[in-house]
Amino acid sequence: MFVAYVTPSLPIKDHEVSYSFIKDELRELDMSGHVKSCIFQVSYKKPLTTISQFSRMFSFNDSVQLIHAHFVVPYGFVANIIAQVLRKPLVITVHGFDILVSKEFGYGLNRFTLMKLLTESTLRKADKVIANSHCLKSECMKYGVPSSKIVVIPYGVNLHFFRPRTFDEVEKESPNFLRTLIKNKGERINILCAKRLEQVYGVEYLIKAVKILKIRRTKDFLLILVGGGKLLSRYRELVYRLGLVKEIVFIDMIPRSFMPLLYNISDFTVVPSIVEGFGLVVAESLACGRPVIGSSVGGIIDQILDGYNGFIVPPRDPLSLADRIETLIEDDSTRKRMSKNSRSYAEAHLDLKKRIFMILKVYDELISTKQASC
Numbered sequence: 001m002f003v004a005y006v007t008p009s010l011p012i013k014d015h016e017v018s019y020s021f022i023k024d025e026l027r028e029l030d031m032s033g034h035v036k037s038c039i040f041q042v043s044y045k046k047p048l049t050t051i052s053q054f055s056r057m058f059s060f061n062d063s064v065q066l067i068h069a070h071f072v073v074p075y076g077f078v079a080n081i082i083a084q085v086l087r088k089p090l091v092i093t094v095h096g097f098d099i100l101v102s103k104e105f106g107y108g109l110n111r112f113t114l115m116k117l118l119t120e121s122t123l124r125k126a127d128k129v130i131a132n133s134h135c136l137k138s139e140c141m142k143y144g145v146p147s148s149k150i151v152v153i154p155y156g157v158n159l160h161f162f163r164p165r166t167f168d169e170v171e172k173e174s175p176n177f178l179r180t181l182i183k184n185k186g187e188r189i190n191i192l193c194a195k196r197l198e199q200v201y202g203v204e205y206l207i208k209a210v211k212i213l214k215i216r217r218t219k220d221f222l223l224i225l226v227g228g229g230k231l232l233s234r235y236r237e238l239v240y241r242l243g244l245v246k247e248i249v250f251i252d253m254i255p256r257s258f259m260p261l262l263y264n265i266s267d268f269t270v271v272p273s274i275v276e277g278f279g280l281v282v283a284e285s286l287a288c289g290r291p292v293i294g295s296s297v298g299g300i301i302d303q304i305l306d307g308y309n310g311f312i313v314p315p316r317d318p319l320s321l322a323d324r325i326e327t328l329i330e331d332d333s334t335r336k337r338m339s340k341n342s343r344s345y346a347e348a349h350l351d352l353k354k355r356i357f358m359i360l361k362v363y364d365e366l367i368s369t370k371q372a373s374c
Contacts, residue, residue, distance in 0.1 A: 157284050295312075309342040
C-alpha cells in the first residue's frame with residue numbers, strides 16, 4: 001500500500017530526540033514490507049520547501065491510497081485538505097500537546113479558541129483517529145469524535161534497543177559523562193527522572209520528595225534529573241536551598257542513543273507528571289527492566305500496574321512520592337521482582353512491532369472500505 005505521511009520536521013541524525021518516536025515508527029513501517037511511503041515534513045523555518053513538497057504530493061494522486069498525519073493541528077489540518085482534494089482516507093495520530101489542555105501551565109494548543117475550533121473540525125473529518133492512550137481517546141470524544149472512529153494503540157519501543165544490559169555492557173558503552181554515575185554503583189541506588197524541566201512535569205514535587213527522604217535517612221541514593229528546560233535555573237536553586245546538592249545531579253539533554261544506558265545505570269524511574277498524553281519514558285524504562293513510579297494521570301496509568309511493575313501515586317504529592325521511592329530504595333526484593341515484571345510487561349504490551357501490526361490493520365480496513373465504495 002502507498003501511504004503519504006504529514007509530519008513535523010523529523011530528526012536527521014539518530015541521536016536527536018525531538019519527534020524521534022515518529023521517525024522510529026515510520027522506519028518500522030517501511031521495514032515491514034507492507035508500506036511504500038512518501039513523507040512530507042512541515043517546517044515553519046522553510047516555508048518555500050514545505051509548499052514545494054505539498055505541491056509535489058498532488059503528483060502522487062493515482063498512487064497514494066491513504067494519508068496519515070501526526071498531531072491534529074497543524075499537520076492533520078493540512079493533511080485533511082490534501083485528503084479532501086485527492087479523495088483519500090485520512091488517519092490522524094493524536095499525541096498529547098495537540099489535544100490536552102492545562103491553562104494553569106500554558107500547556108496545549110487548544111487553550112486558544114481558534115486552535116480548538118480547528119482541532120474539532122479536523123478530528124471530525126478524519127476517517128480514523130489513533131490515540132496513544134485511553135486518556136487521549138476520552139479527550140477526542142469530547143470534541144465530538146465517535147468512539148467507533150478512535151482506536152487506542154499504545155506507543156511501542158524497539159525492544160532490542162531498549163533492553164536490560166549487564167554491568168559490563170553498560171560500563172563498556174558509556175561515555176565519560178555517564179561513567180561517574182557508575183562509580184560506587186553497588187553502594188548507592190540511582191533514581192532516574194528524564195523529563196523536561198517544566199512545571200507541567202511535576203519535577204519540583206520530586207525534588208521536595210527527596211528532601212523528605214533525606215530527613216528520613218534512607219539508604220544512599222542519587223536522583224538523576226535528565227533534560228533541559230526553562231526551569232533549570234529555578235530547580236537548581238531549589239536543590240541548593242533545600243540542601244540536596246549531594247542527592248541530586250542535573251544532566252542536560254543527551255543523545256537518544258545513550259538513553260538505554262542511562263535506564264540501565266538507574267535502578268528505577270520516576271515520572272511525576274501533572275499532564276501526560278502517553279509517557280514514552282515509562283515505556284522505555286519498563287523495556288529496560290526498570291520499574292516506574294508515576295503519577296495517576298494520562299497514559300501513565302495505562303502502563304503501570306500498581307504493585308506489579310511500579311507504583312502509581314497522586315500528582316503533586318511529595319509525601320506519596322517519598323513513600324514509594326523509599327520502598328524501592330529499601331526493599332531489594334520488591335525492586336528486583338518489579339524489574340523482572342517490567343520487562344515482561346513491555347514484551348507483552350509495548351513492542352513497537354505490535355503497534356505496527358495494529359496500524360497496518362487500520363490501513364487495510366480503510367483502504368478496503370474505500371475501494372469497495374468506488
